[in-house]
Amino acid sequence: MRDPGLGPDGHALNADEAGSDHAGPRGAPDASHPESASLRTSADMRADLQAASDANLVLAIARYHEEALAETYRRHAGAVFGLARRVLWDVALAEEVVQEIFLRLWNAPERFDPERGSLRSFLLAQTHGRAVDLLRSESSRRDREAREAASTATAGYDLEQEVFDLAVSDQVRQVLGALPFDQRRAIELAYFGGHSYREVAVLLNEPEGTVKSRIRAGLGRMHRELASTIARGADA
Amino acid sequence: MNDSELESLLGAYALDAVEPDEALAIEEHLAGCPRCRAEVAGYREVAALLGNAGEAAPEAVWERIADEIAGASRPAPPPLDLSRMEAGASGRPGTGRARRRVRPVYALAAVAAALALVVGILSAKVADLNNQVNAVSSALSRGGAAQQFIAAGNLPHREVTLAAKRGAPASARLLVRPGGTAYFENTAMKALPRGRTYQLWALASGRVVSLGVLGSAPHVVAVRVEPNMKTFMVTNEPEGGTSGPTTPVLAQGTIA
Numbered sequence: 245m246r247d248p249g250l251g252p253d254g255h256a257l258n259a260d261e262a263g264s265d266h267a268g269p270r271g272a273p274d275a276s277h278p279e280s281a282s283l284r285t286s287a288d289m290r291a292d293l294q295a296a297s298d299a300n301l302v303l304a305i306a307r308y309h310e311e312a313l314a315e316t317y318r319r320h321a322g323a324v325f326g327l328a329r330r331v332l333w334d335v336a337l338a339e340e341v342v343q344e345i346f347l348r349l350w351n352a353p354e355r356f357d358p359e360r361g362s363l364r365s366f367l368l369a370q371t372h373g374r375a376v377d378l379l380r381s382e383s384s385r386r387d388r389e390a391r392e393a394a395s396t397a398t399a400g401y402d403l404e405q406e407v408f409d410l411a412v413s414d415q416v417r418q419v420l421g422a423l424p425f426d427q428r429r430a431i432e433l434a435y436f437g438g439h440s441y442r443e444v445a446v447l448l449n450e451p452e453g454t455v456k457s458r459i460r461a462g463l464g465r466m467h468r469e470l471a472s473t474i475a476r477g478a479d480a
Numbered sequence: 481m482n483d484s485e486l487e488s489l490l491g492a493y494a495l496d497a498v499e500p501d502e503a504l505a506i507e508e509h510l511a512g513c514p515r516c517r518a519e520v521a522g523y524r525e526v527a528a529l530l531g532n533a534g535e536a537a538p539e540a541v542w543e544r545i546a547d548e549i550a551g552a553s554r555p556a557p558p559p560l561d562l563s564r565m566e567a568g569a570s571g572r573p574g575t576g577r578a579r580r581r582v583r584p585v586y587a588l589a590a591v592a593a594a595l596a597l598v599v600g601i602l603s604a605k606v607a608d609l610n611n612q613v614n615a616v617s618s619a620l621s622r623g624g625a626a627q628q629f630i631a632a633g634n635l636p637h638r639e640v641t642l643a644a645k646r647g648a649p650a651s652a653r654l655l656v657r658p659g660g661t662a663y664f665e666n667t668a669m670k671a672l673p674r675g676r677t678y679q680l681w682a683l684a685s686g687r688v689v690s691l692g693v694l695g696s697a698p699h700v701v702a703v704r705v706e707p708n709m710k711t712f713m714v715t716n717e718p719e720g721g722t723s724g725p726t727t728p729v730l731a732q733g734t735i736a
C-alpha cells in the first residue's frame with residue numbers, strides 16, 4: 245500500500261512548523277517562544293503520531309491538530325475508499341465520500357466514542373451509511389442497475405467471487421467461506437450491494453424474516469470466530 | 481415493534497439494511513440498551529473486516545481535505561497572538577508595537593484577557609473535548625497515576641516547571657512522557673475552598689484547550705498531552721471545570 249505520508253501535502257510536518265499548523269488561519273505561530281519550534285524535530289513528531297493510538301489521534305484532531313488528521317487518513321483512507329468504491333462502483337463518487345467522511349471527523353471528532361468500537365469500524369460504518377444513501381437516490385440507482393446488469397451478464401451473478409477478490413485477510417476469508425451459503429449471500433447482498441433486507445428477500449425470493457435472521461446469525465457467528473482479530477484491531 | 485422484533489433486526493441495522501422508520505425505532509432502543517449497543521458494535525467490527533479492501537489512500541483527496549480545512553469551511557478562531565499579550569491586552573494586531581517580538585514575560589492578567597478572546601468561540605468544541613479528556617484522564621488515574629508518575633521519573637520524559645512567574649518557586653510540575661502521557665504533580669498549590677477546582681490548560685497551535693480538572697487539592701493527576709502543546713497553565717475554576725479559563729493564570733510553564 246502506498247503511503248501518502250504524514251503531511252501528504254508535502255509540508256505538514258516541516259520542522260519549522262512542528263509547533264503550529266501550516267494551515268493558514270488556523271495556525272498561530274507561537275510568537276513568544278520562537279525557540280520552542282525547533283525543539284521537536286519532524287522525526288519526533290512523526291514518531292509520536294505513528295505511535296499514537298487511534299483514540300489519541302482523535303483527541304488530537306479535536307484539538308485542531310491537522311497532522312493527526314493526516315495520520316488518521318494514512319491509516320484508514322484506503323479502507324474507506326475501498327468500501328465506498330465497492331458499494332458505489334464509481335471512483336469519483338467514492339472519492340467524494342472519502343472527503344466527506346474525513347471532514348466529518350475533523351468537524352465532529354466527538355462523535356467517535358472509543359467505548360463503542362474501533363475507529364476503523366466507526367469510519368467504515370459512516371462510509372457505508374453514506375454510500376448507501378447515495379446509492380438509494382434514484383438516479384444513481386438506475387446507473388448502478390445498468391452497471392450491475394452489464395457485469396452480471398459477463399461474469400455471472402457471483403458475489404462470492406467478488407468478495408474473495410477483496411484483499412481481506414486469510415482469516416476473514418476463511419471465516420466468511422465457512423458460513424452457510426445462505427447467510428453469506430444475504431450479508432454480501434446487504435453490505436456490498438447496499439440492499440435493504442427487504443430487497444434482499446425479493447432478490448433471493450425468501451421471506452423477509454428469514455433474511456433478517458440469516459444476516460444476524462451470520463454476523464454473530466463471524467463475530468465469535470473473529471473475536472481475537474477484532475480485539476487486536478481495537479488496540480491498534 | 482416490540483423488543484424482540486427489534487432485536488431481530490440488529491444485524492441488518494448494522495449493515496444499513498433496514499428501512500428508515502425501523503432505523504429510528506432501533507436507535508431509540510439502542511440509546512437505552514447497552515446490550516444491543518454492544519451487539520451492533522460487534523457486527524460493525526465484523527463488517528469493517530469485510531470492508532477492508534486494503535486500497536491505497538487516494539492522495540488527491542487528501543489535497544482537497546487539506547485545502548478545505550485550511551480554507552473557509554468553518555470560521556477560524558482568532559489566533560492567540562502571544563506577542564500581543566506581552567504588549568498588553570489592549571494591543572491591537574497590526575500595530576507596530578503590538579507585533580514586536582520580544583522575550584516572553586509573564587503578564588498574567590494580560591494572558592487571561594487574551595485567553596478570554598479565544599475561549600468564547602471555542603467553548604462548544606472545548607466542552608466536548610473536556611468530557612473526552614476527563615474520561616481519558618480518569619481512566620489513567622484508575623490505573624494508578626501516582627505509581628506511574630514515580631516510574632516516569634526514571635524513564636525518558638520532559639519536565640515542565642509551572643510557576644506564578646518566571647524565576648518564582650515551582651507551584652507544580654508536569655512530567656511529559658514521549659507517548660504523550662503526562663503527570664501533573666502539585667508541589668506548592670494550596671487546597672481550594674469547596675466548590676472550586678484547579679484546572680490544567682495547554683496552548684495547542686495558538687489555542688487554549690483543557691487538559692482536565694485537577695480537583696481542589698491535587699497530588700498527582702495523569703493527563704494526555706499532544707505533541708503540539710508547549711505551554712501549560714493552571715487556573716482556579718468552579719467545581720466540574722469550565723470550557724475556558726475564567727480566572728487569572730496561577731501557574732504557567734513552557735517545555736524548555
Ligand SMILES: [Zn+2]
Pocket residue numbers: 487509513515516517
Ligand atoms: Zn436491547
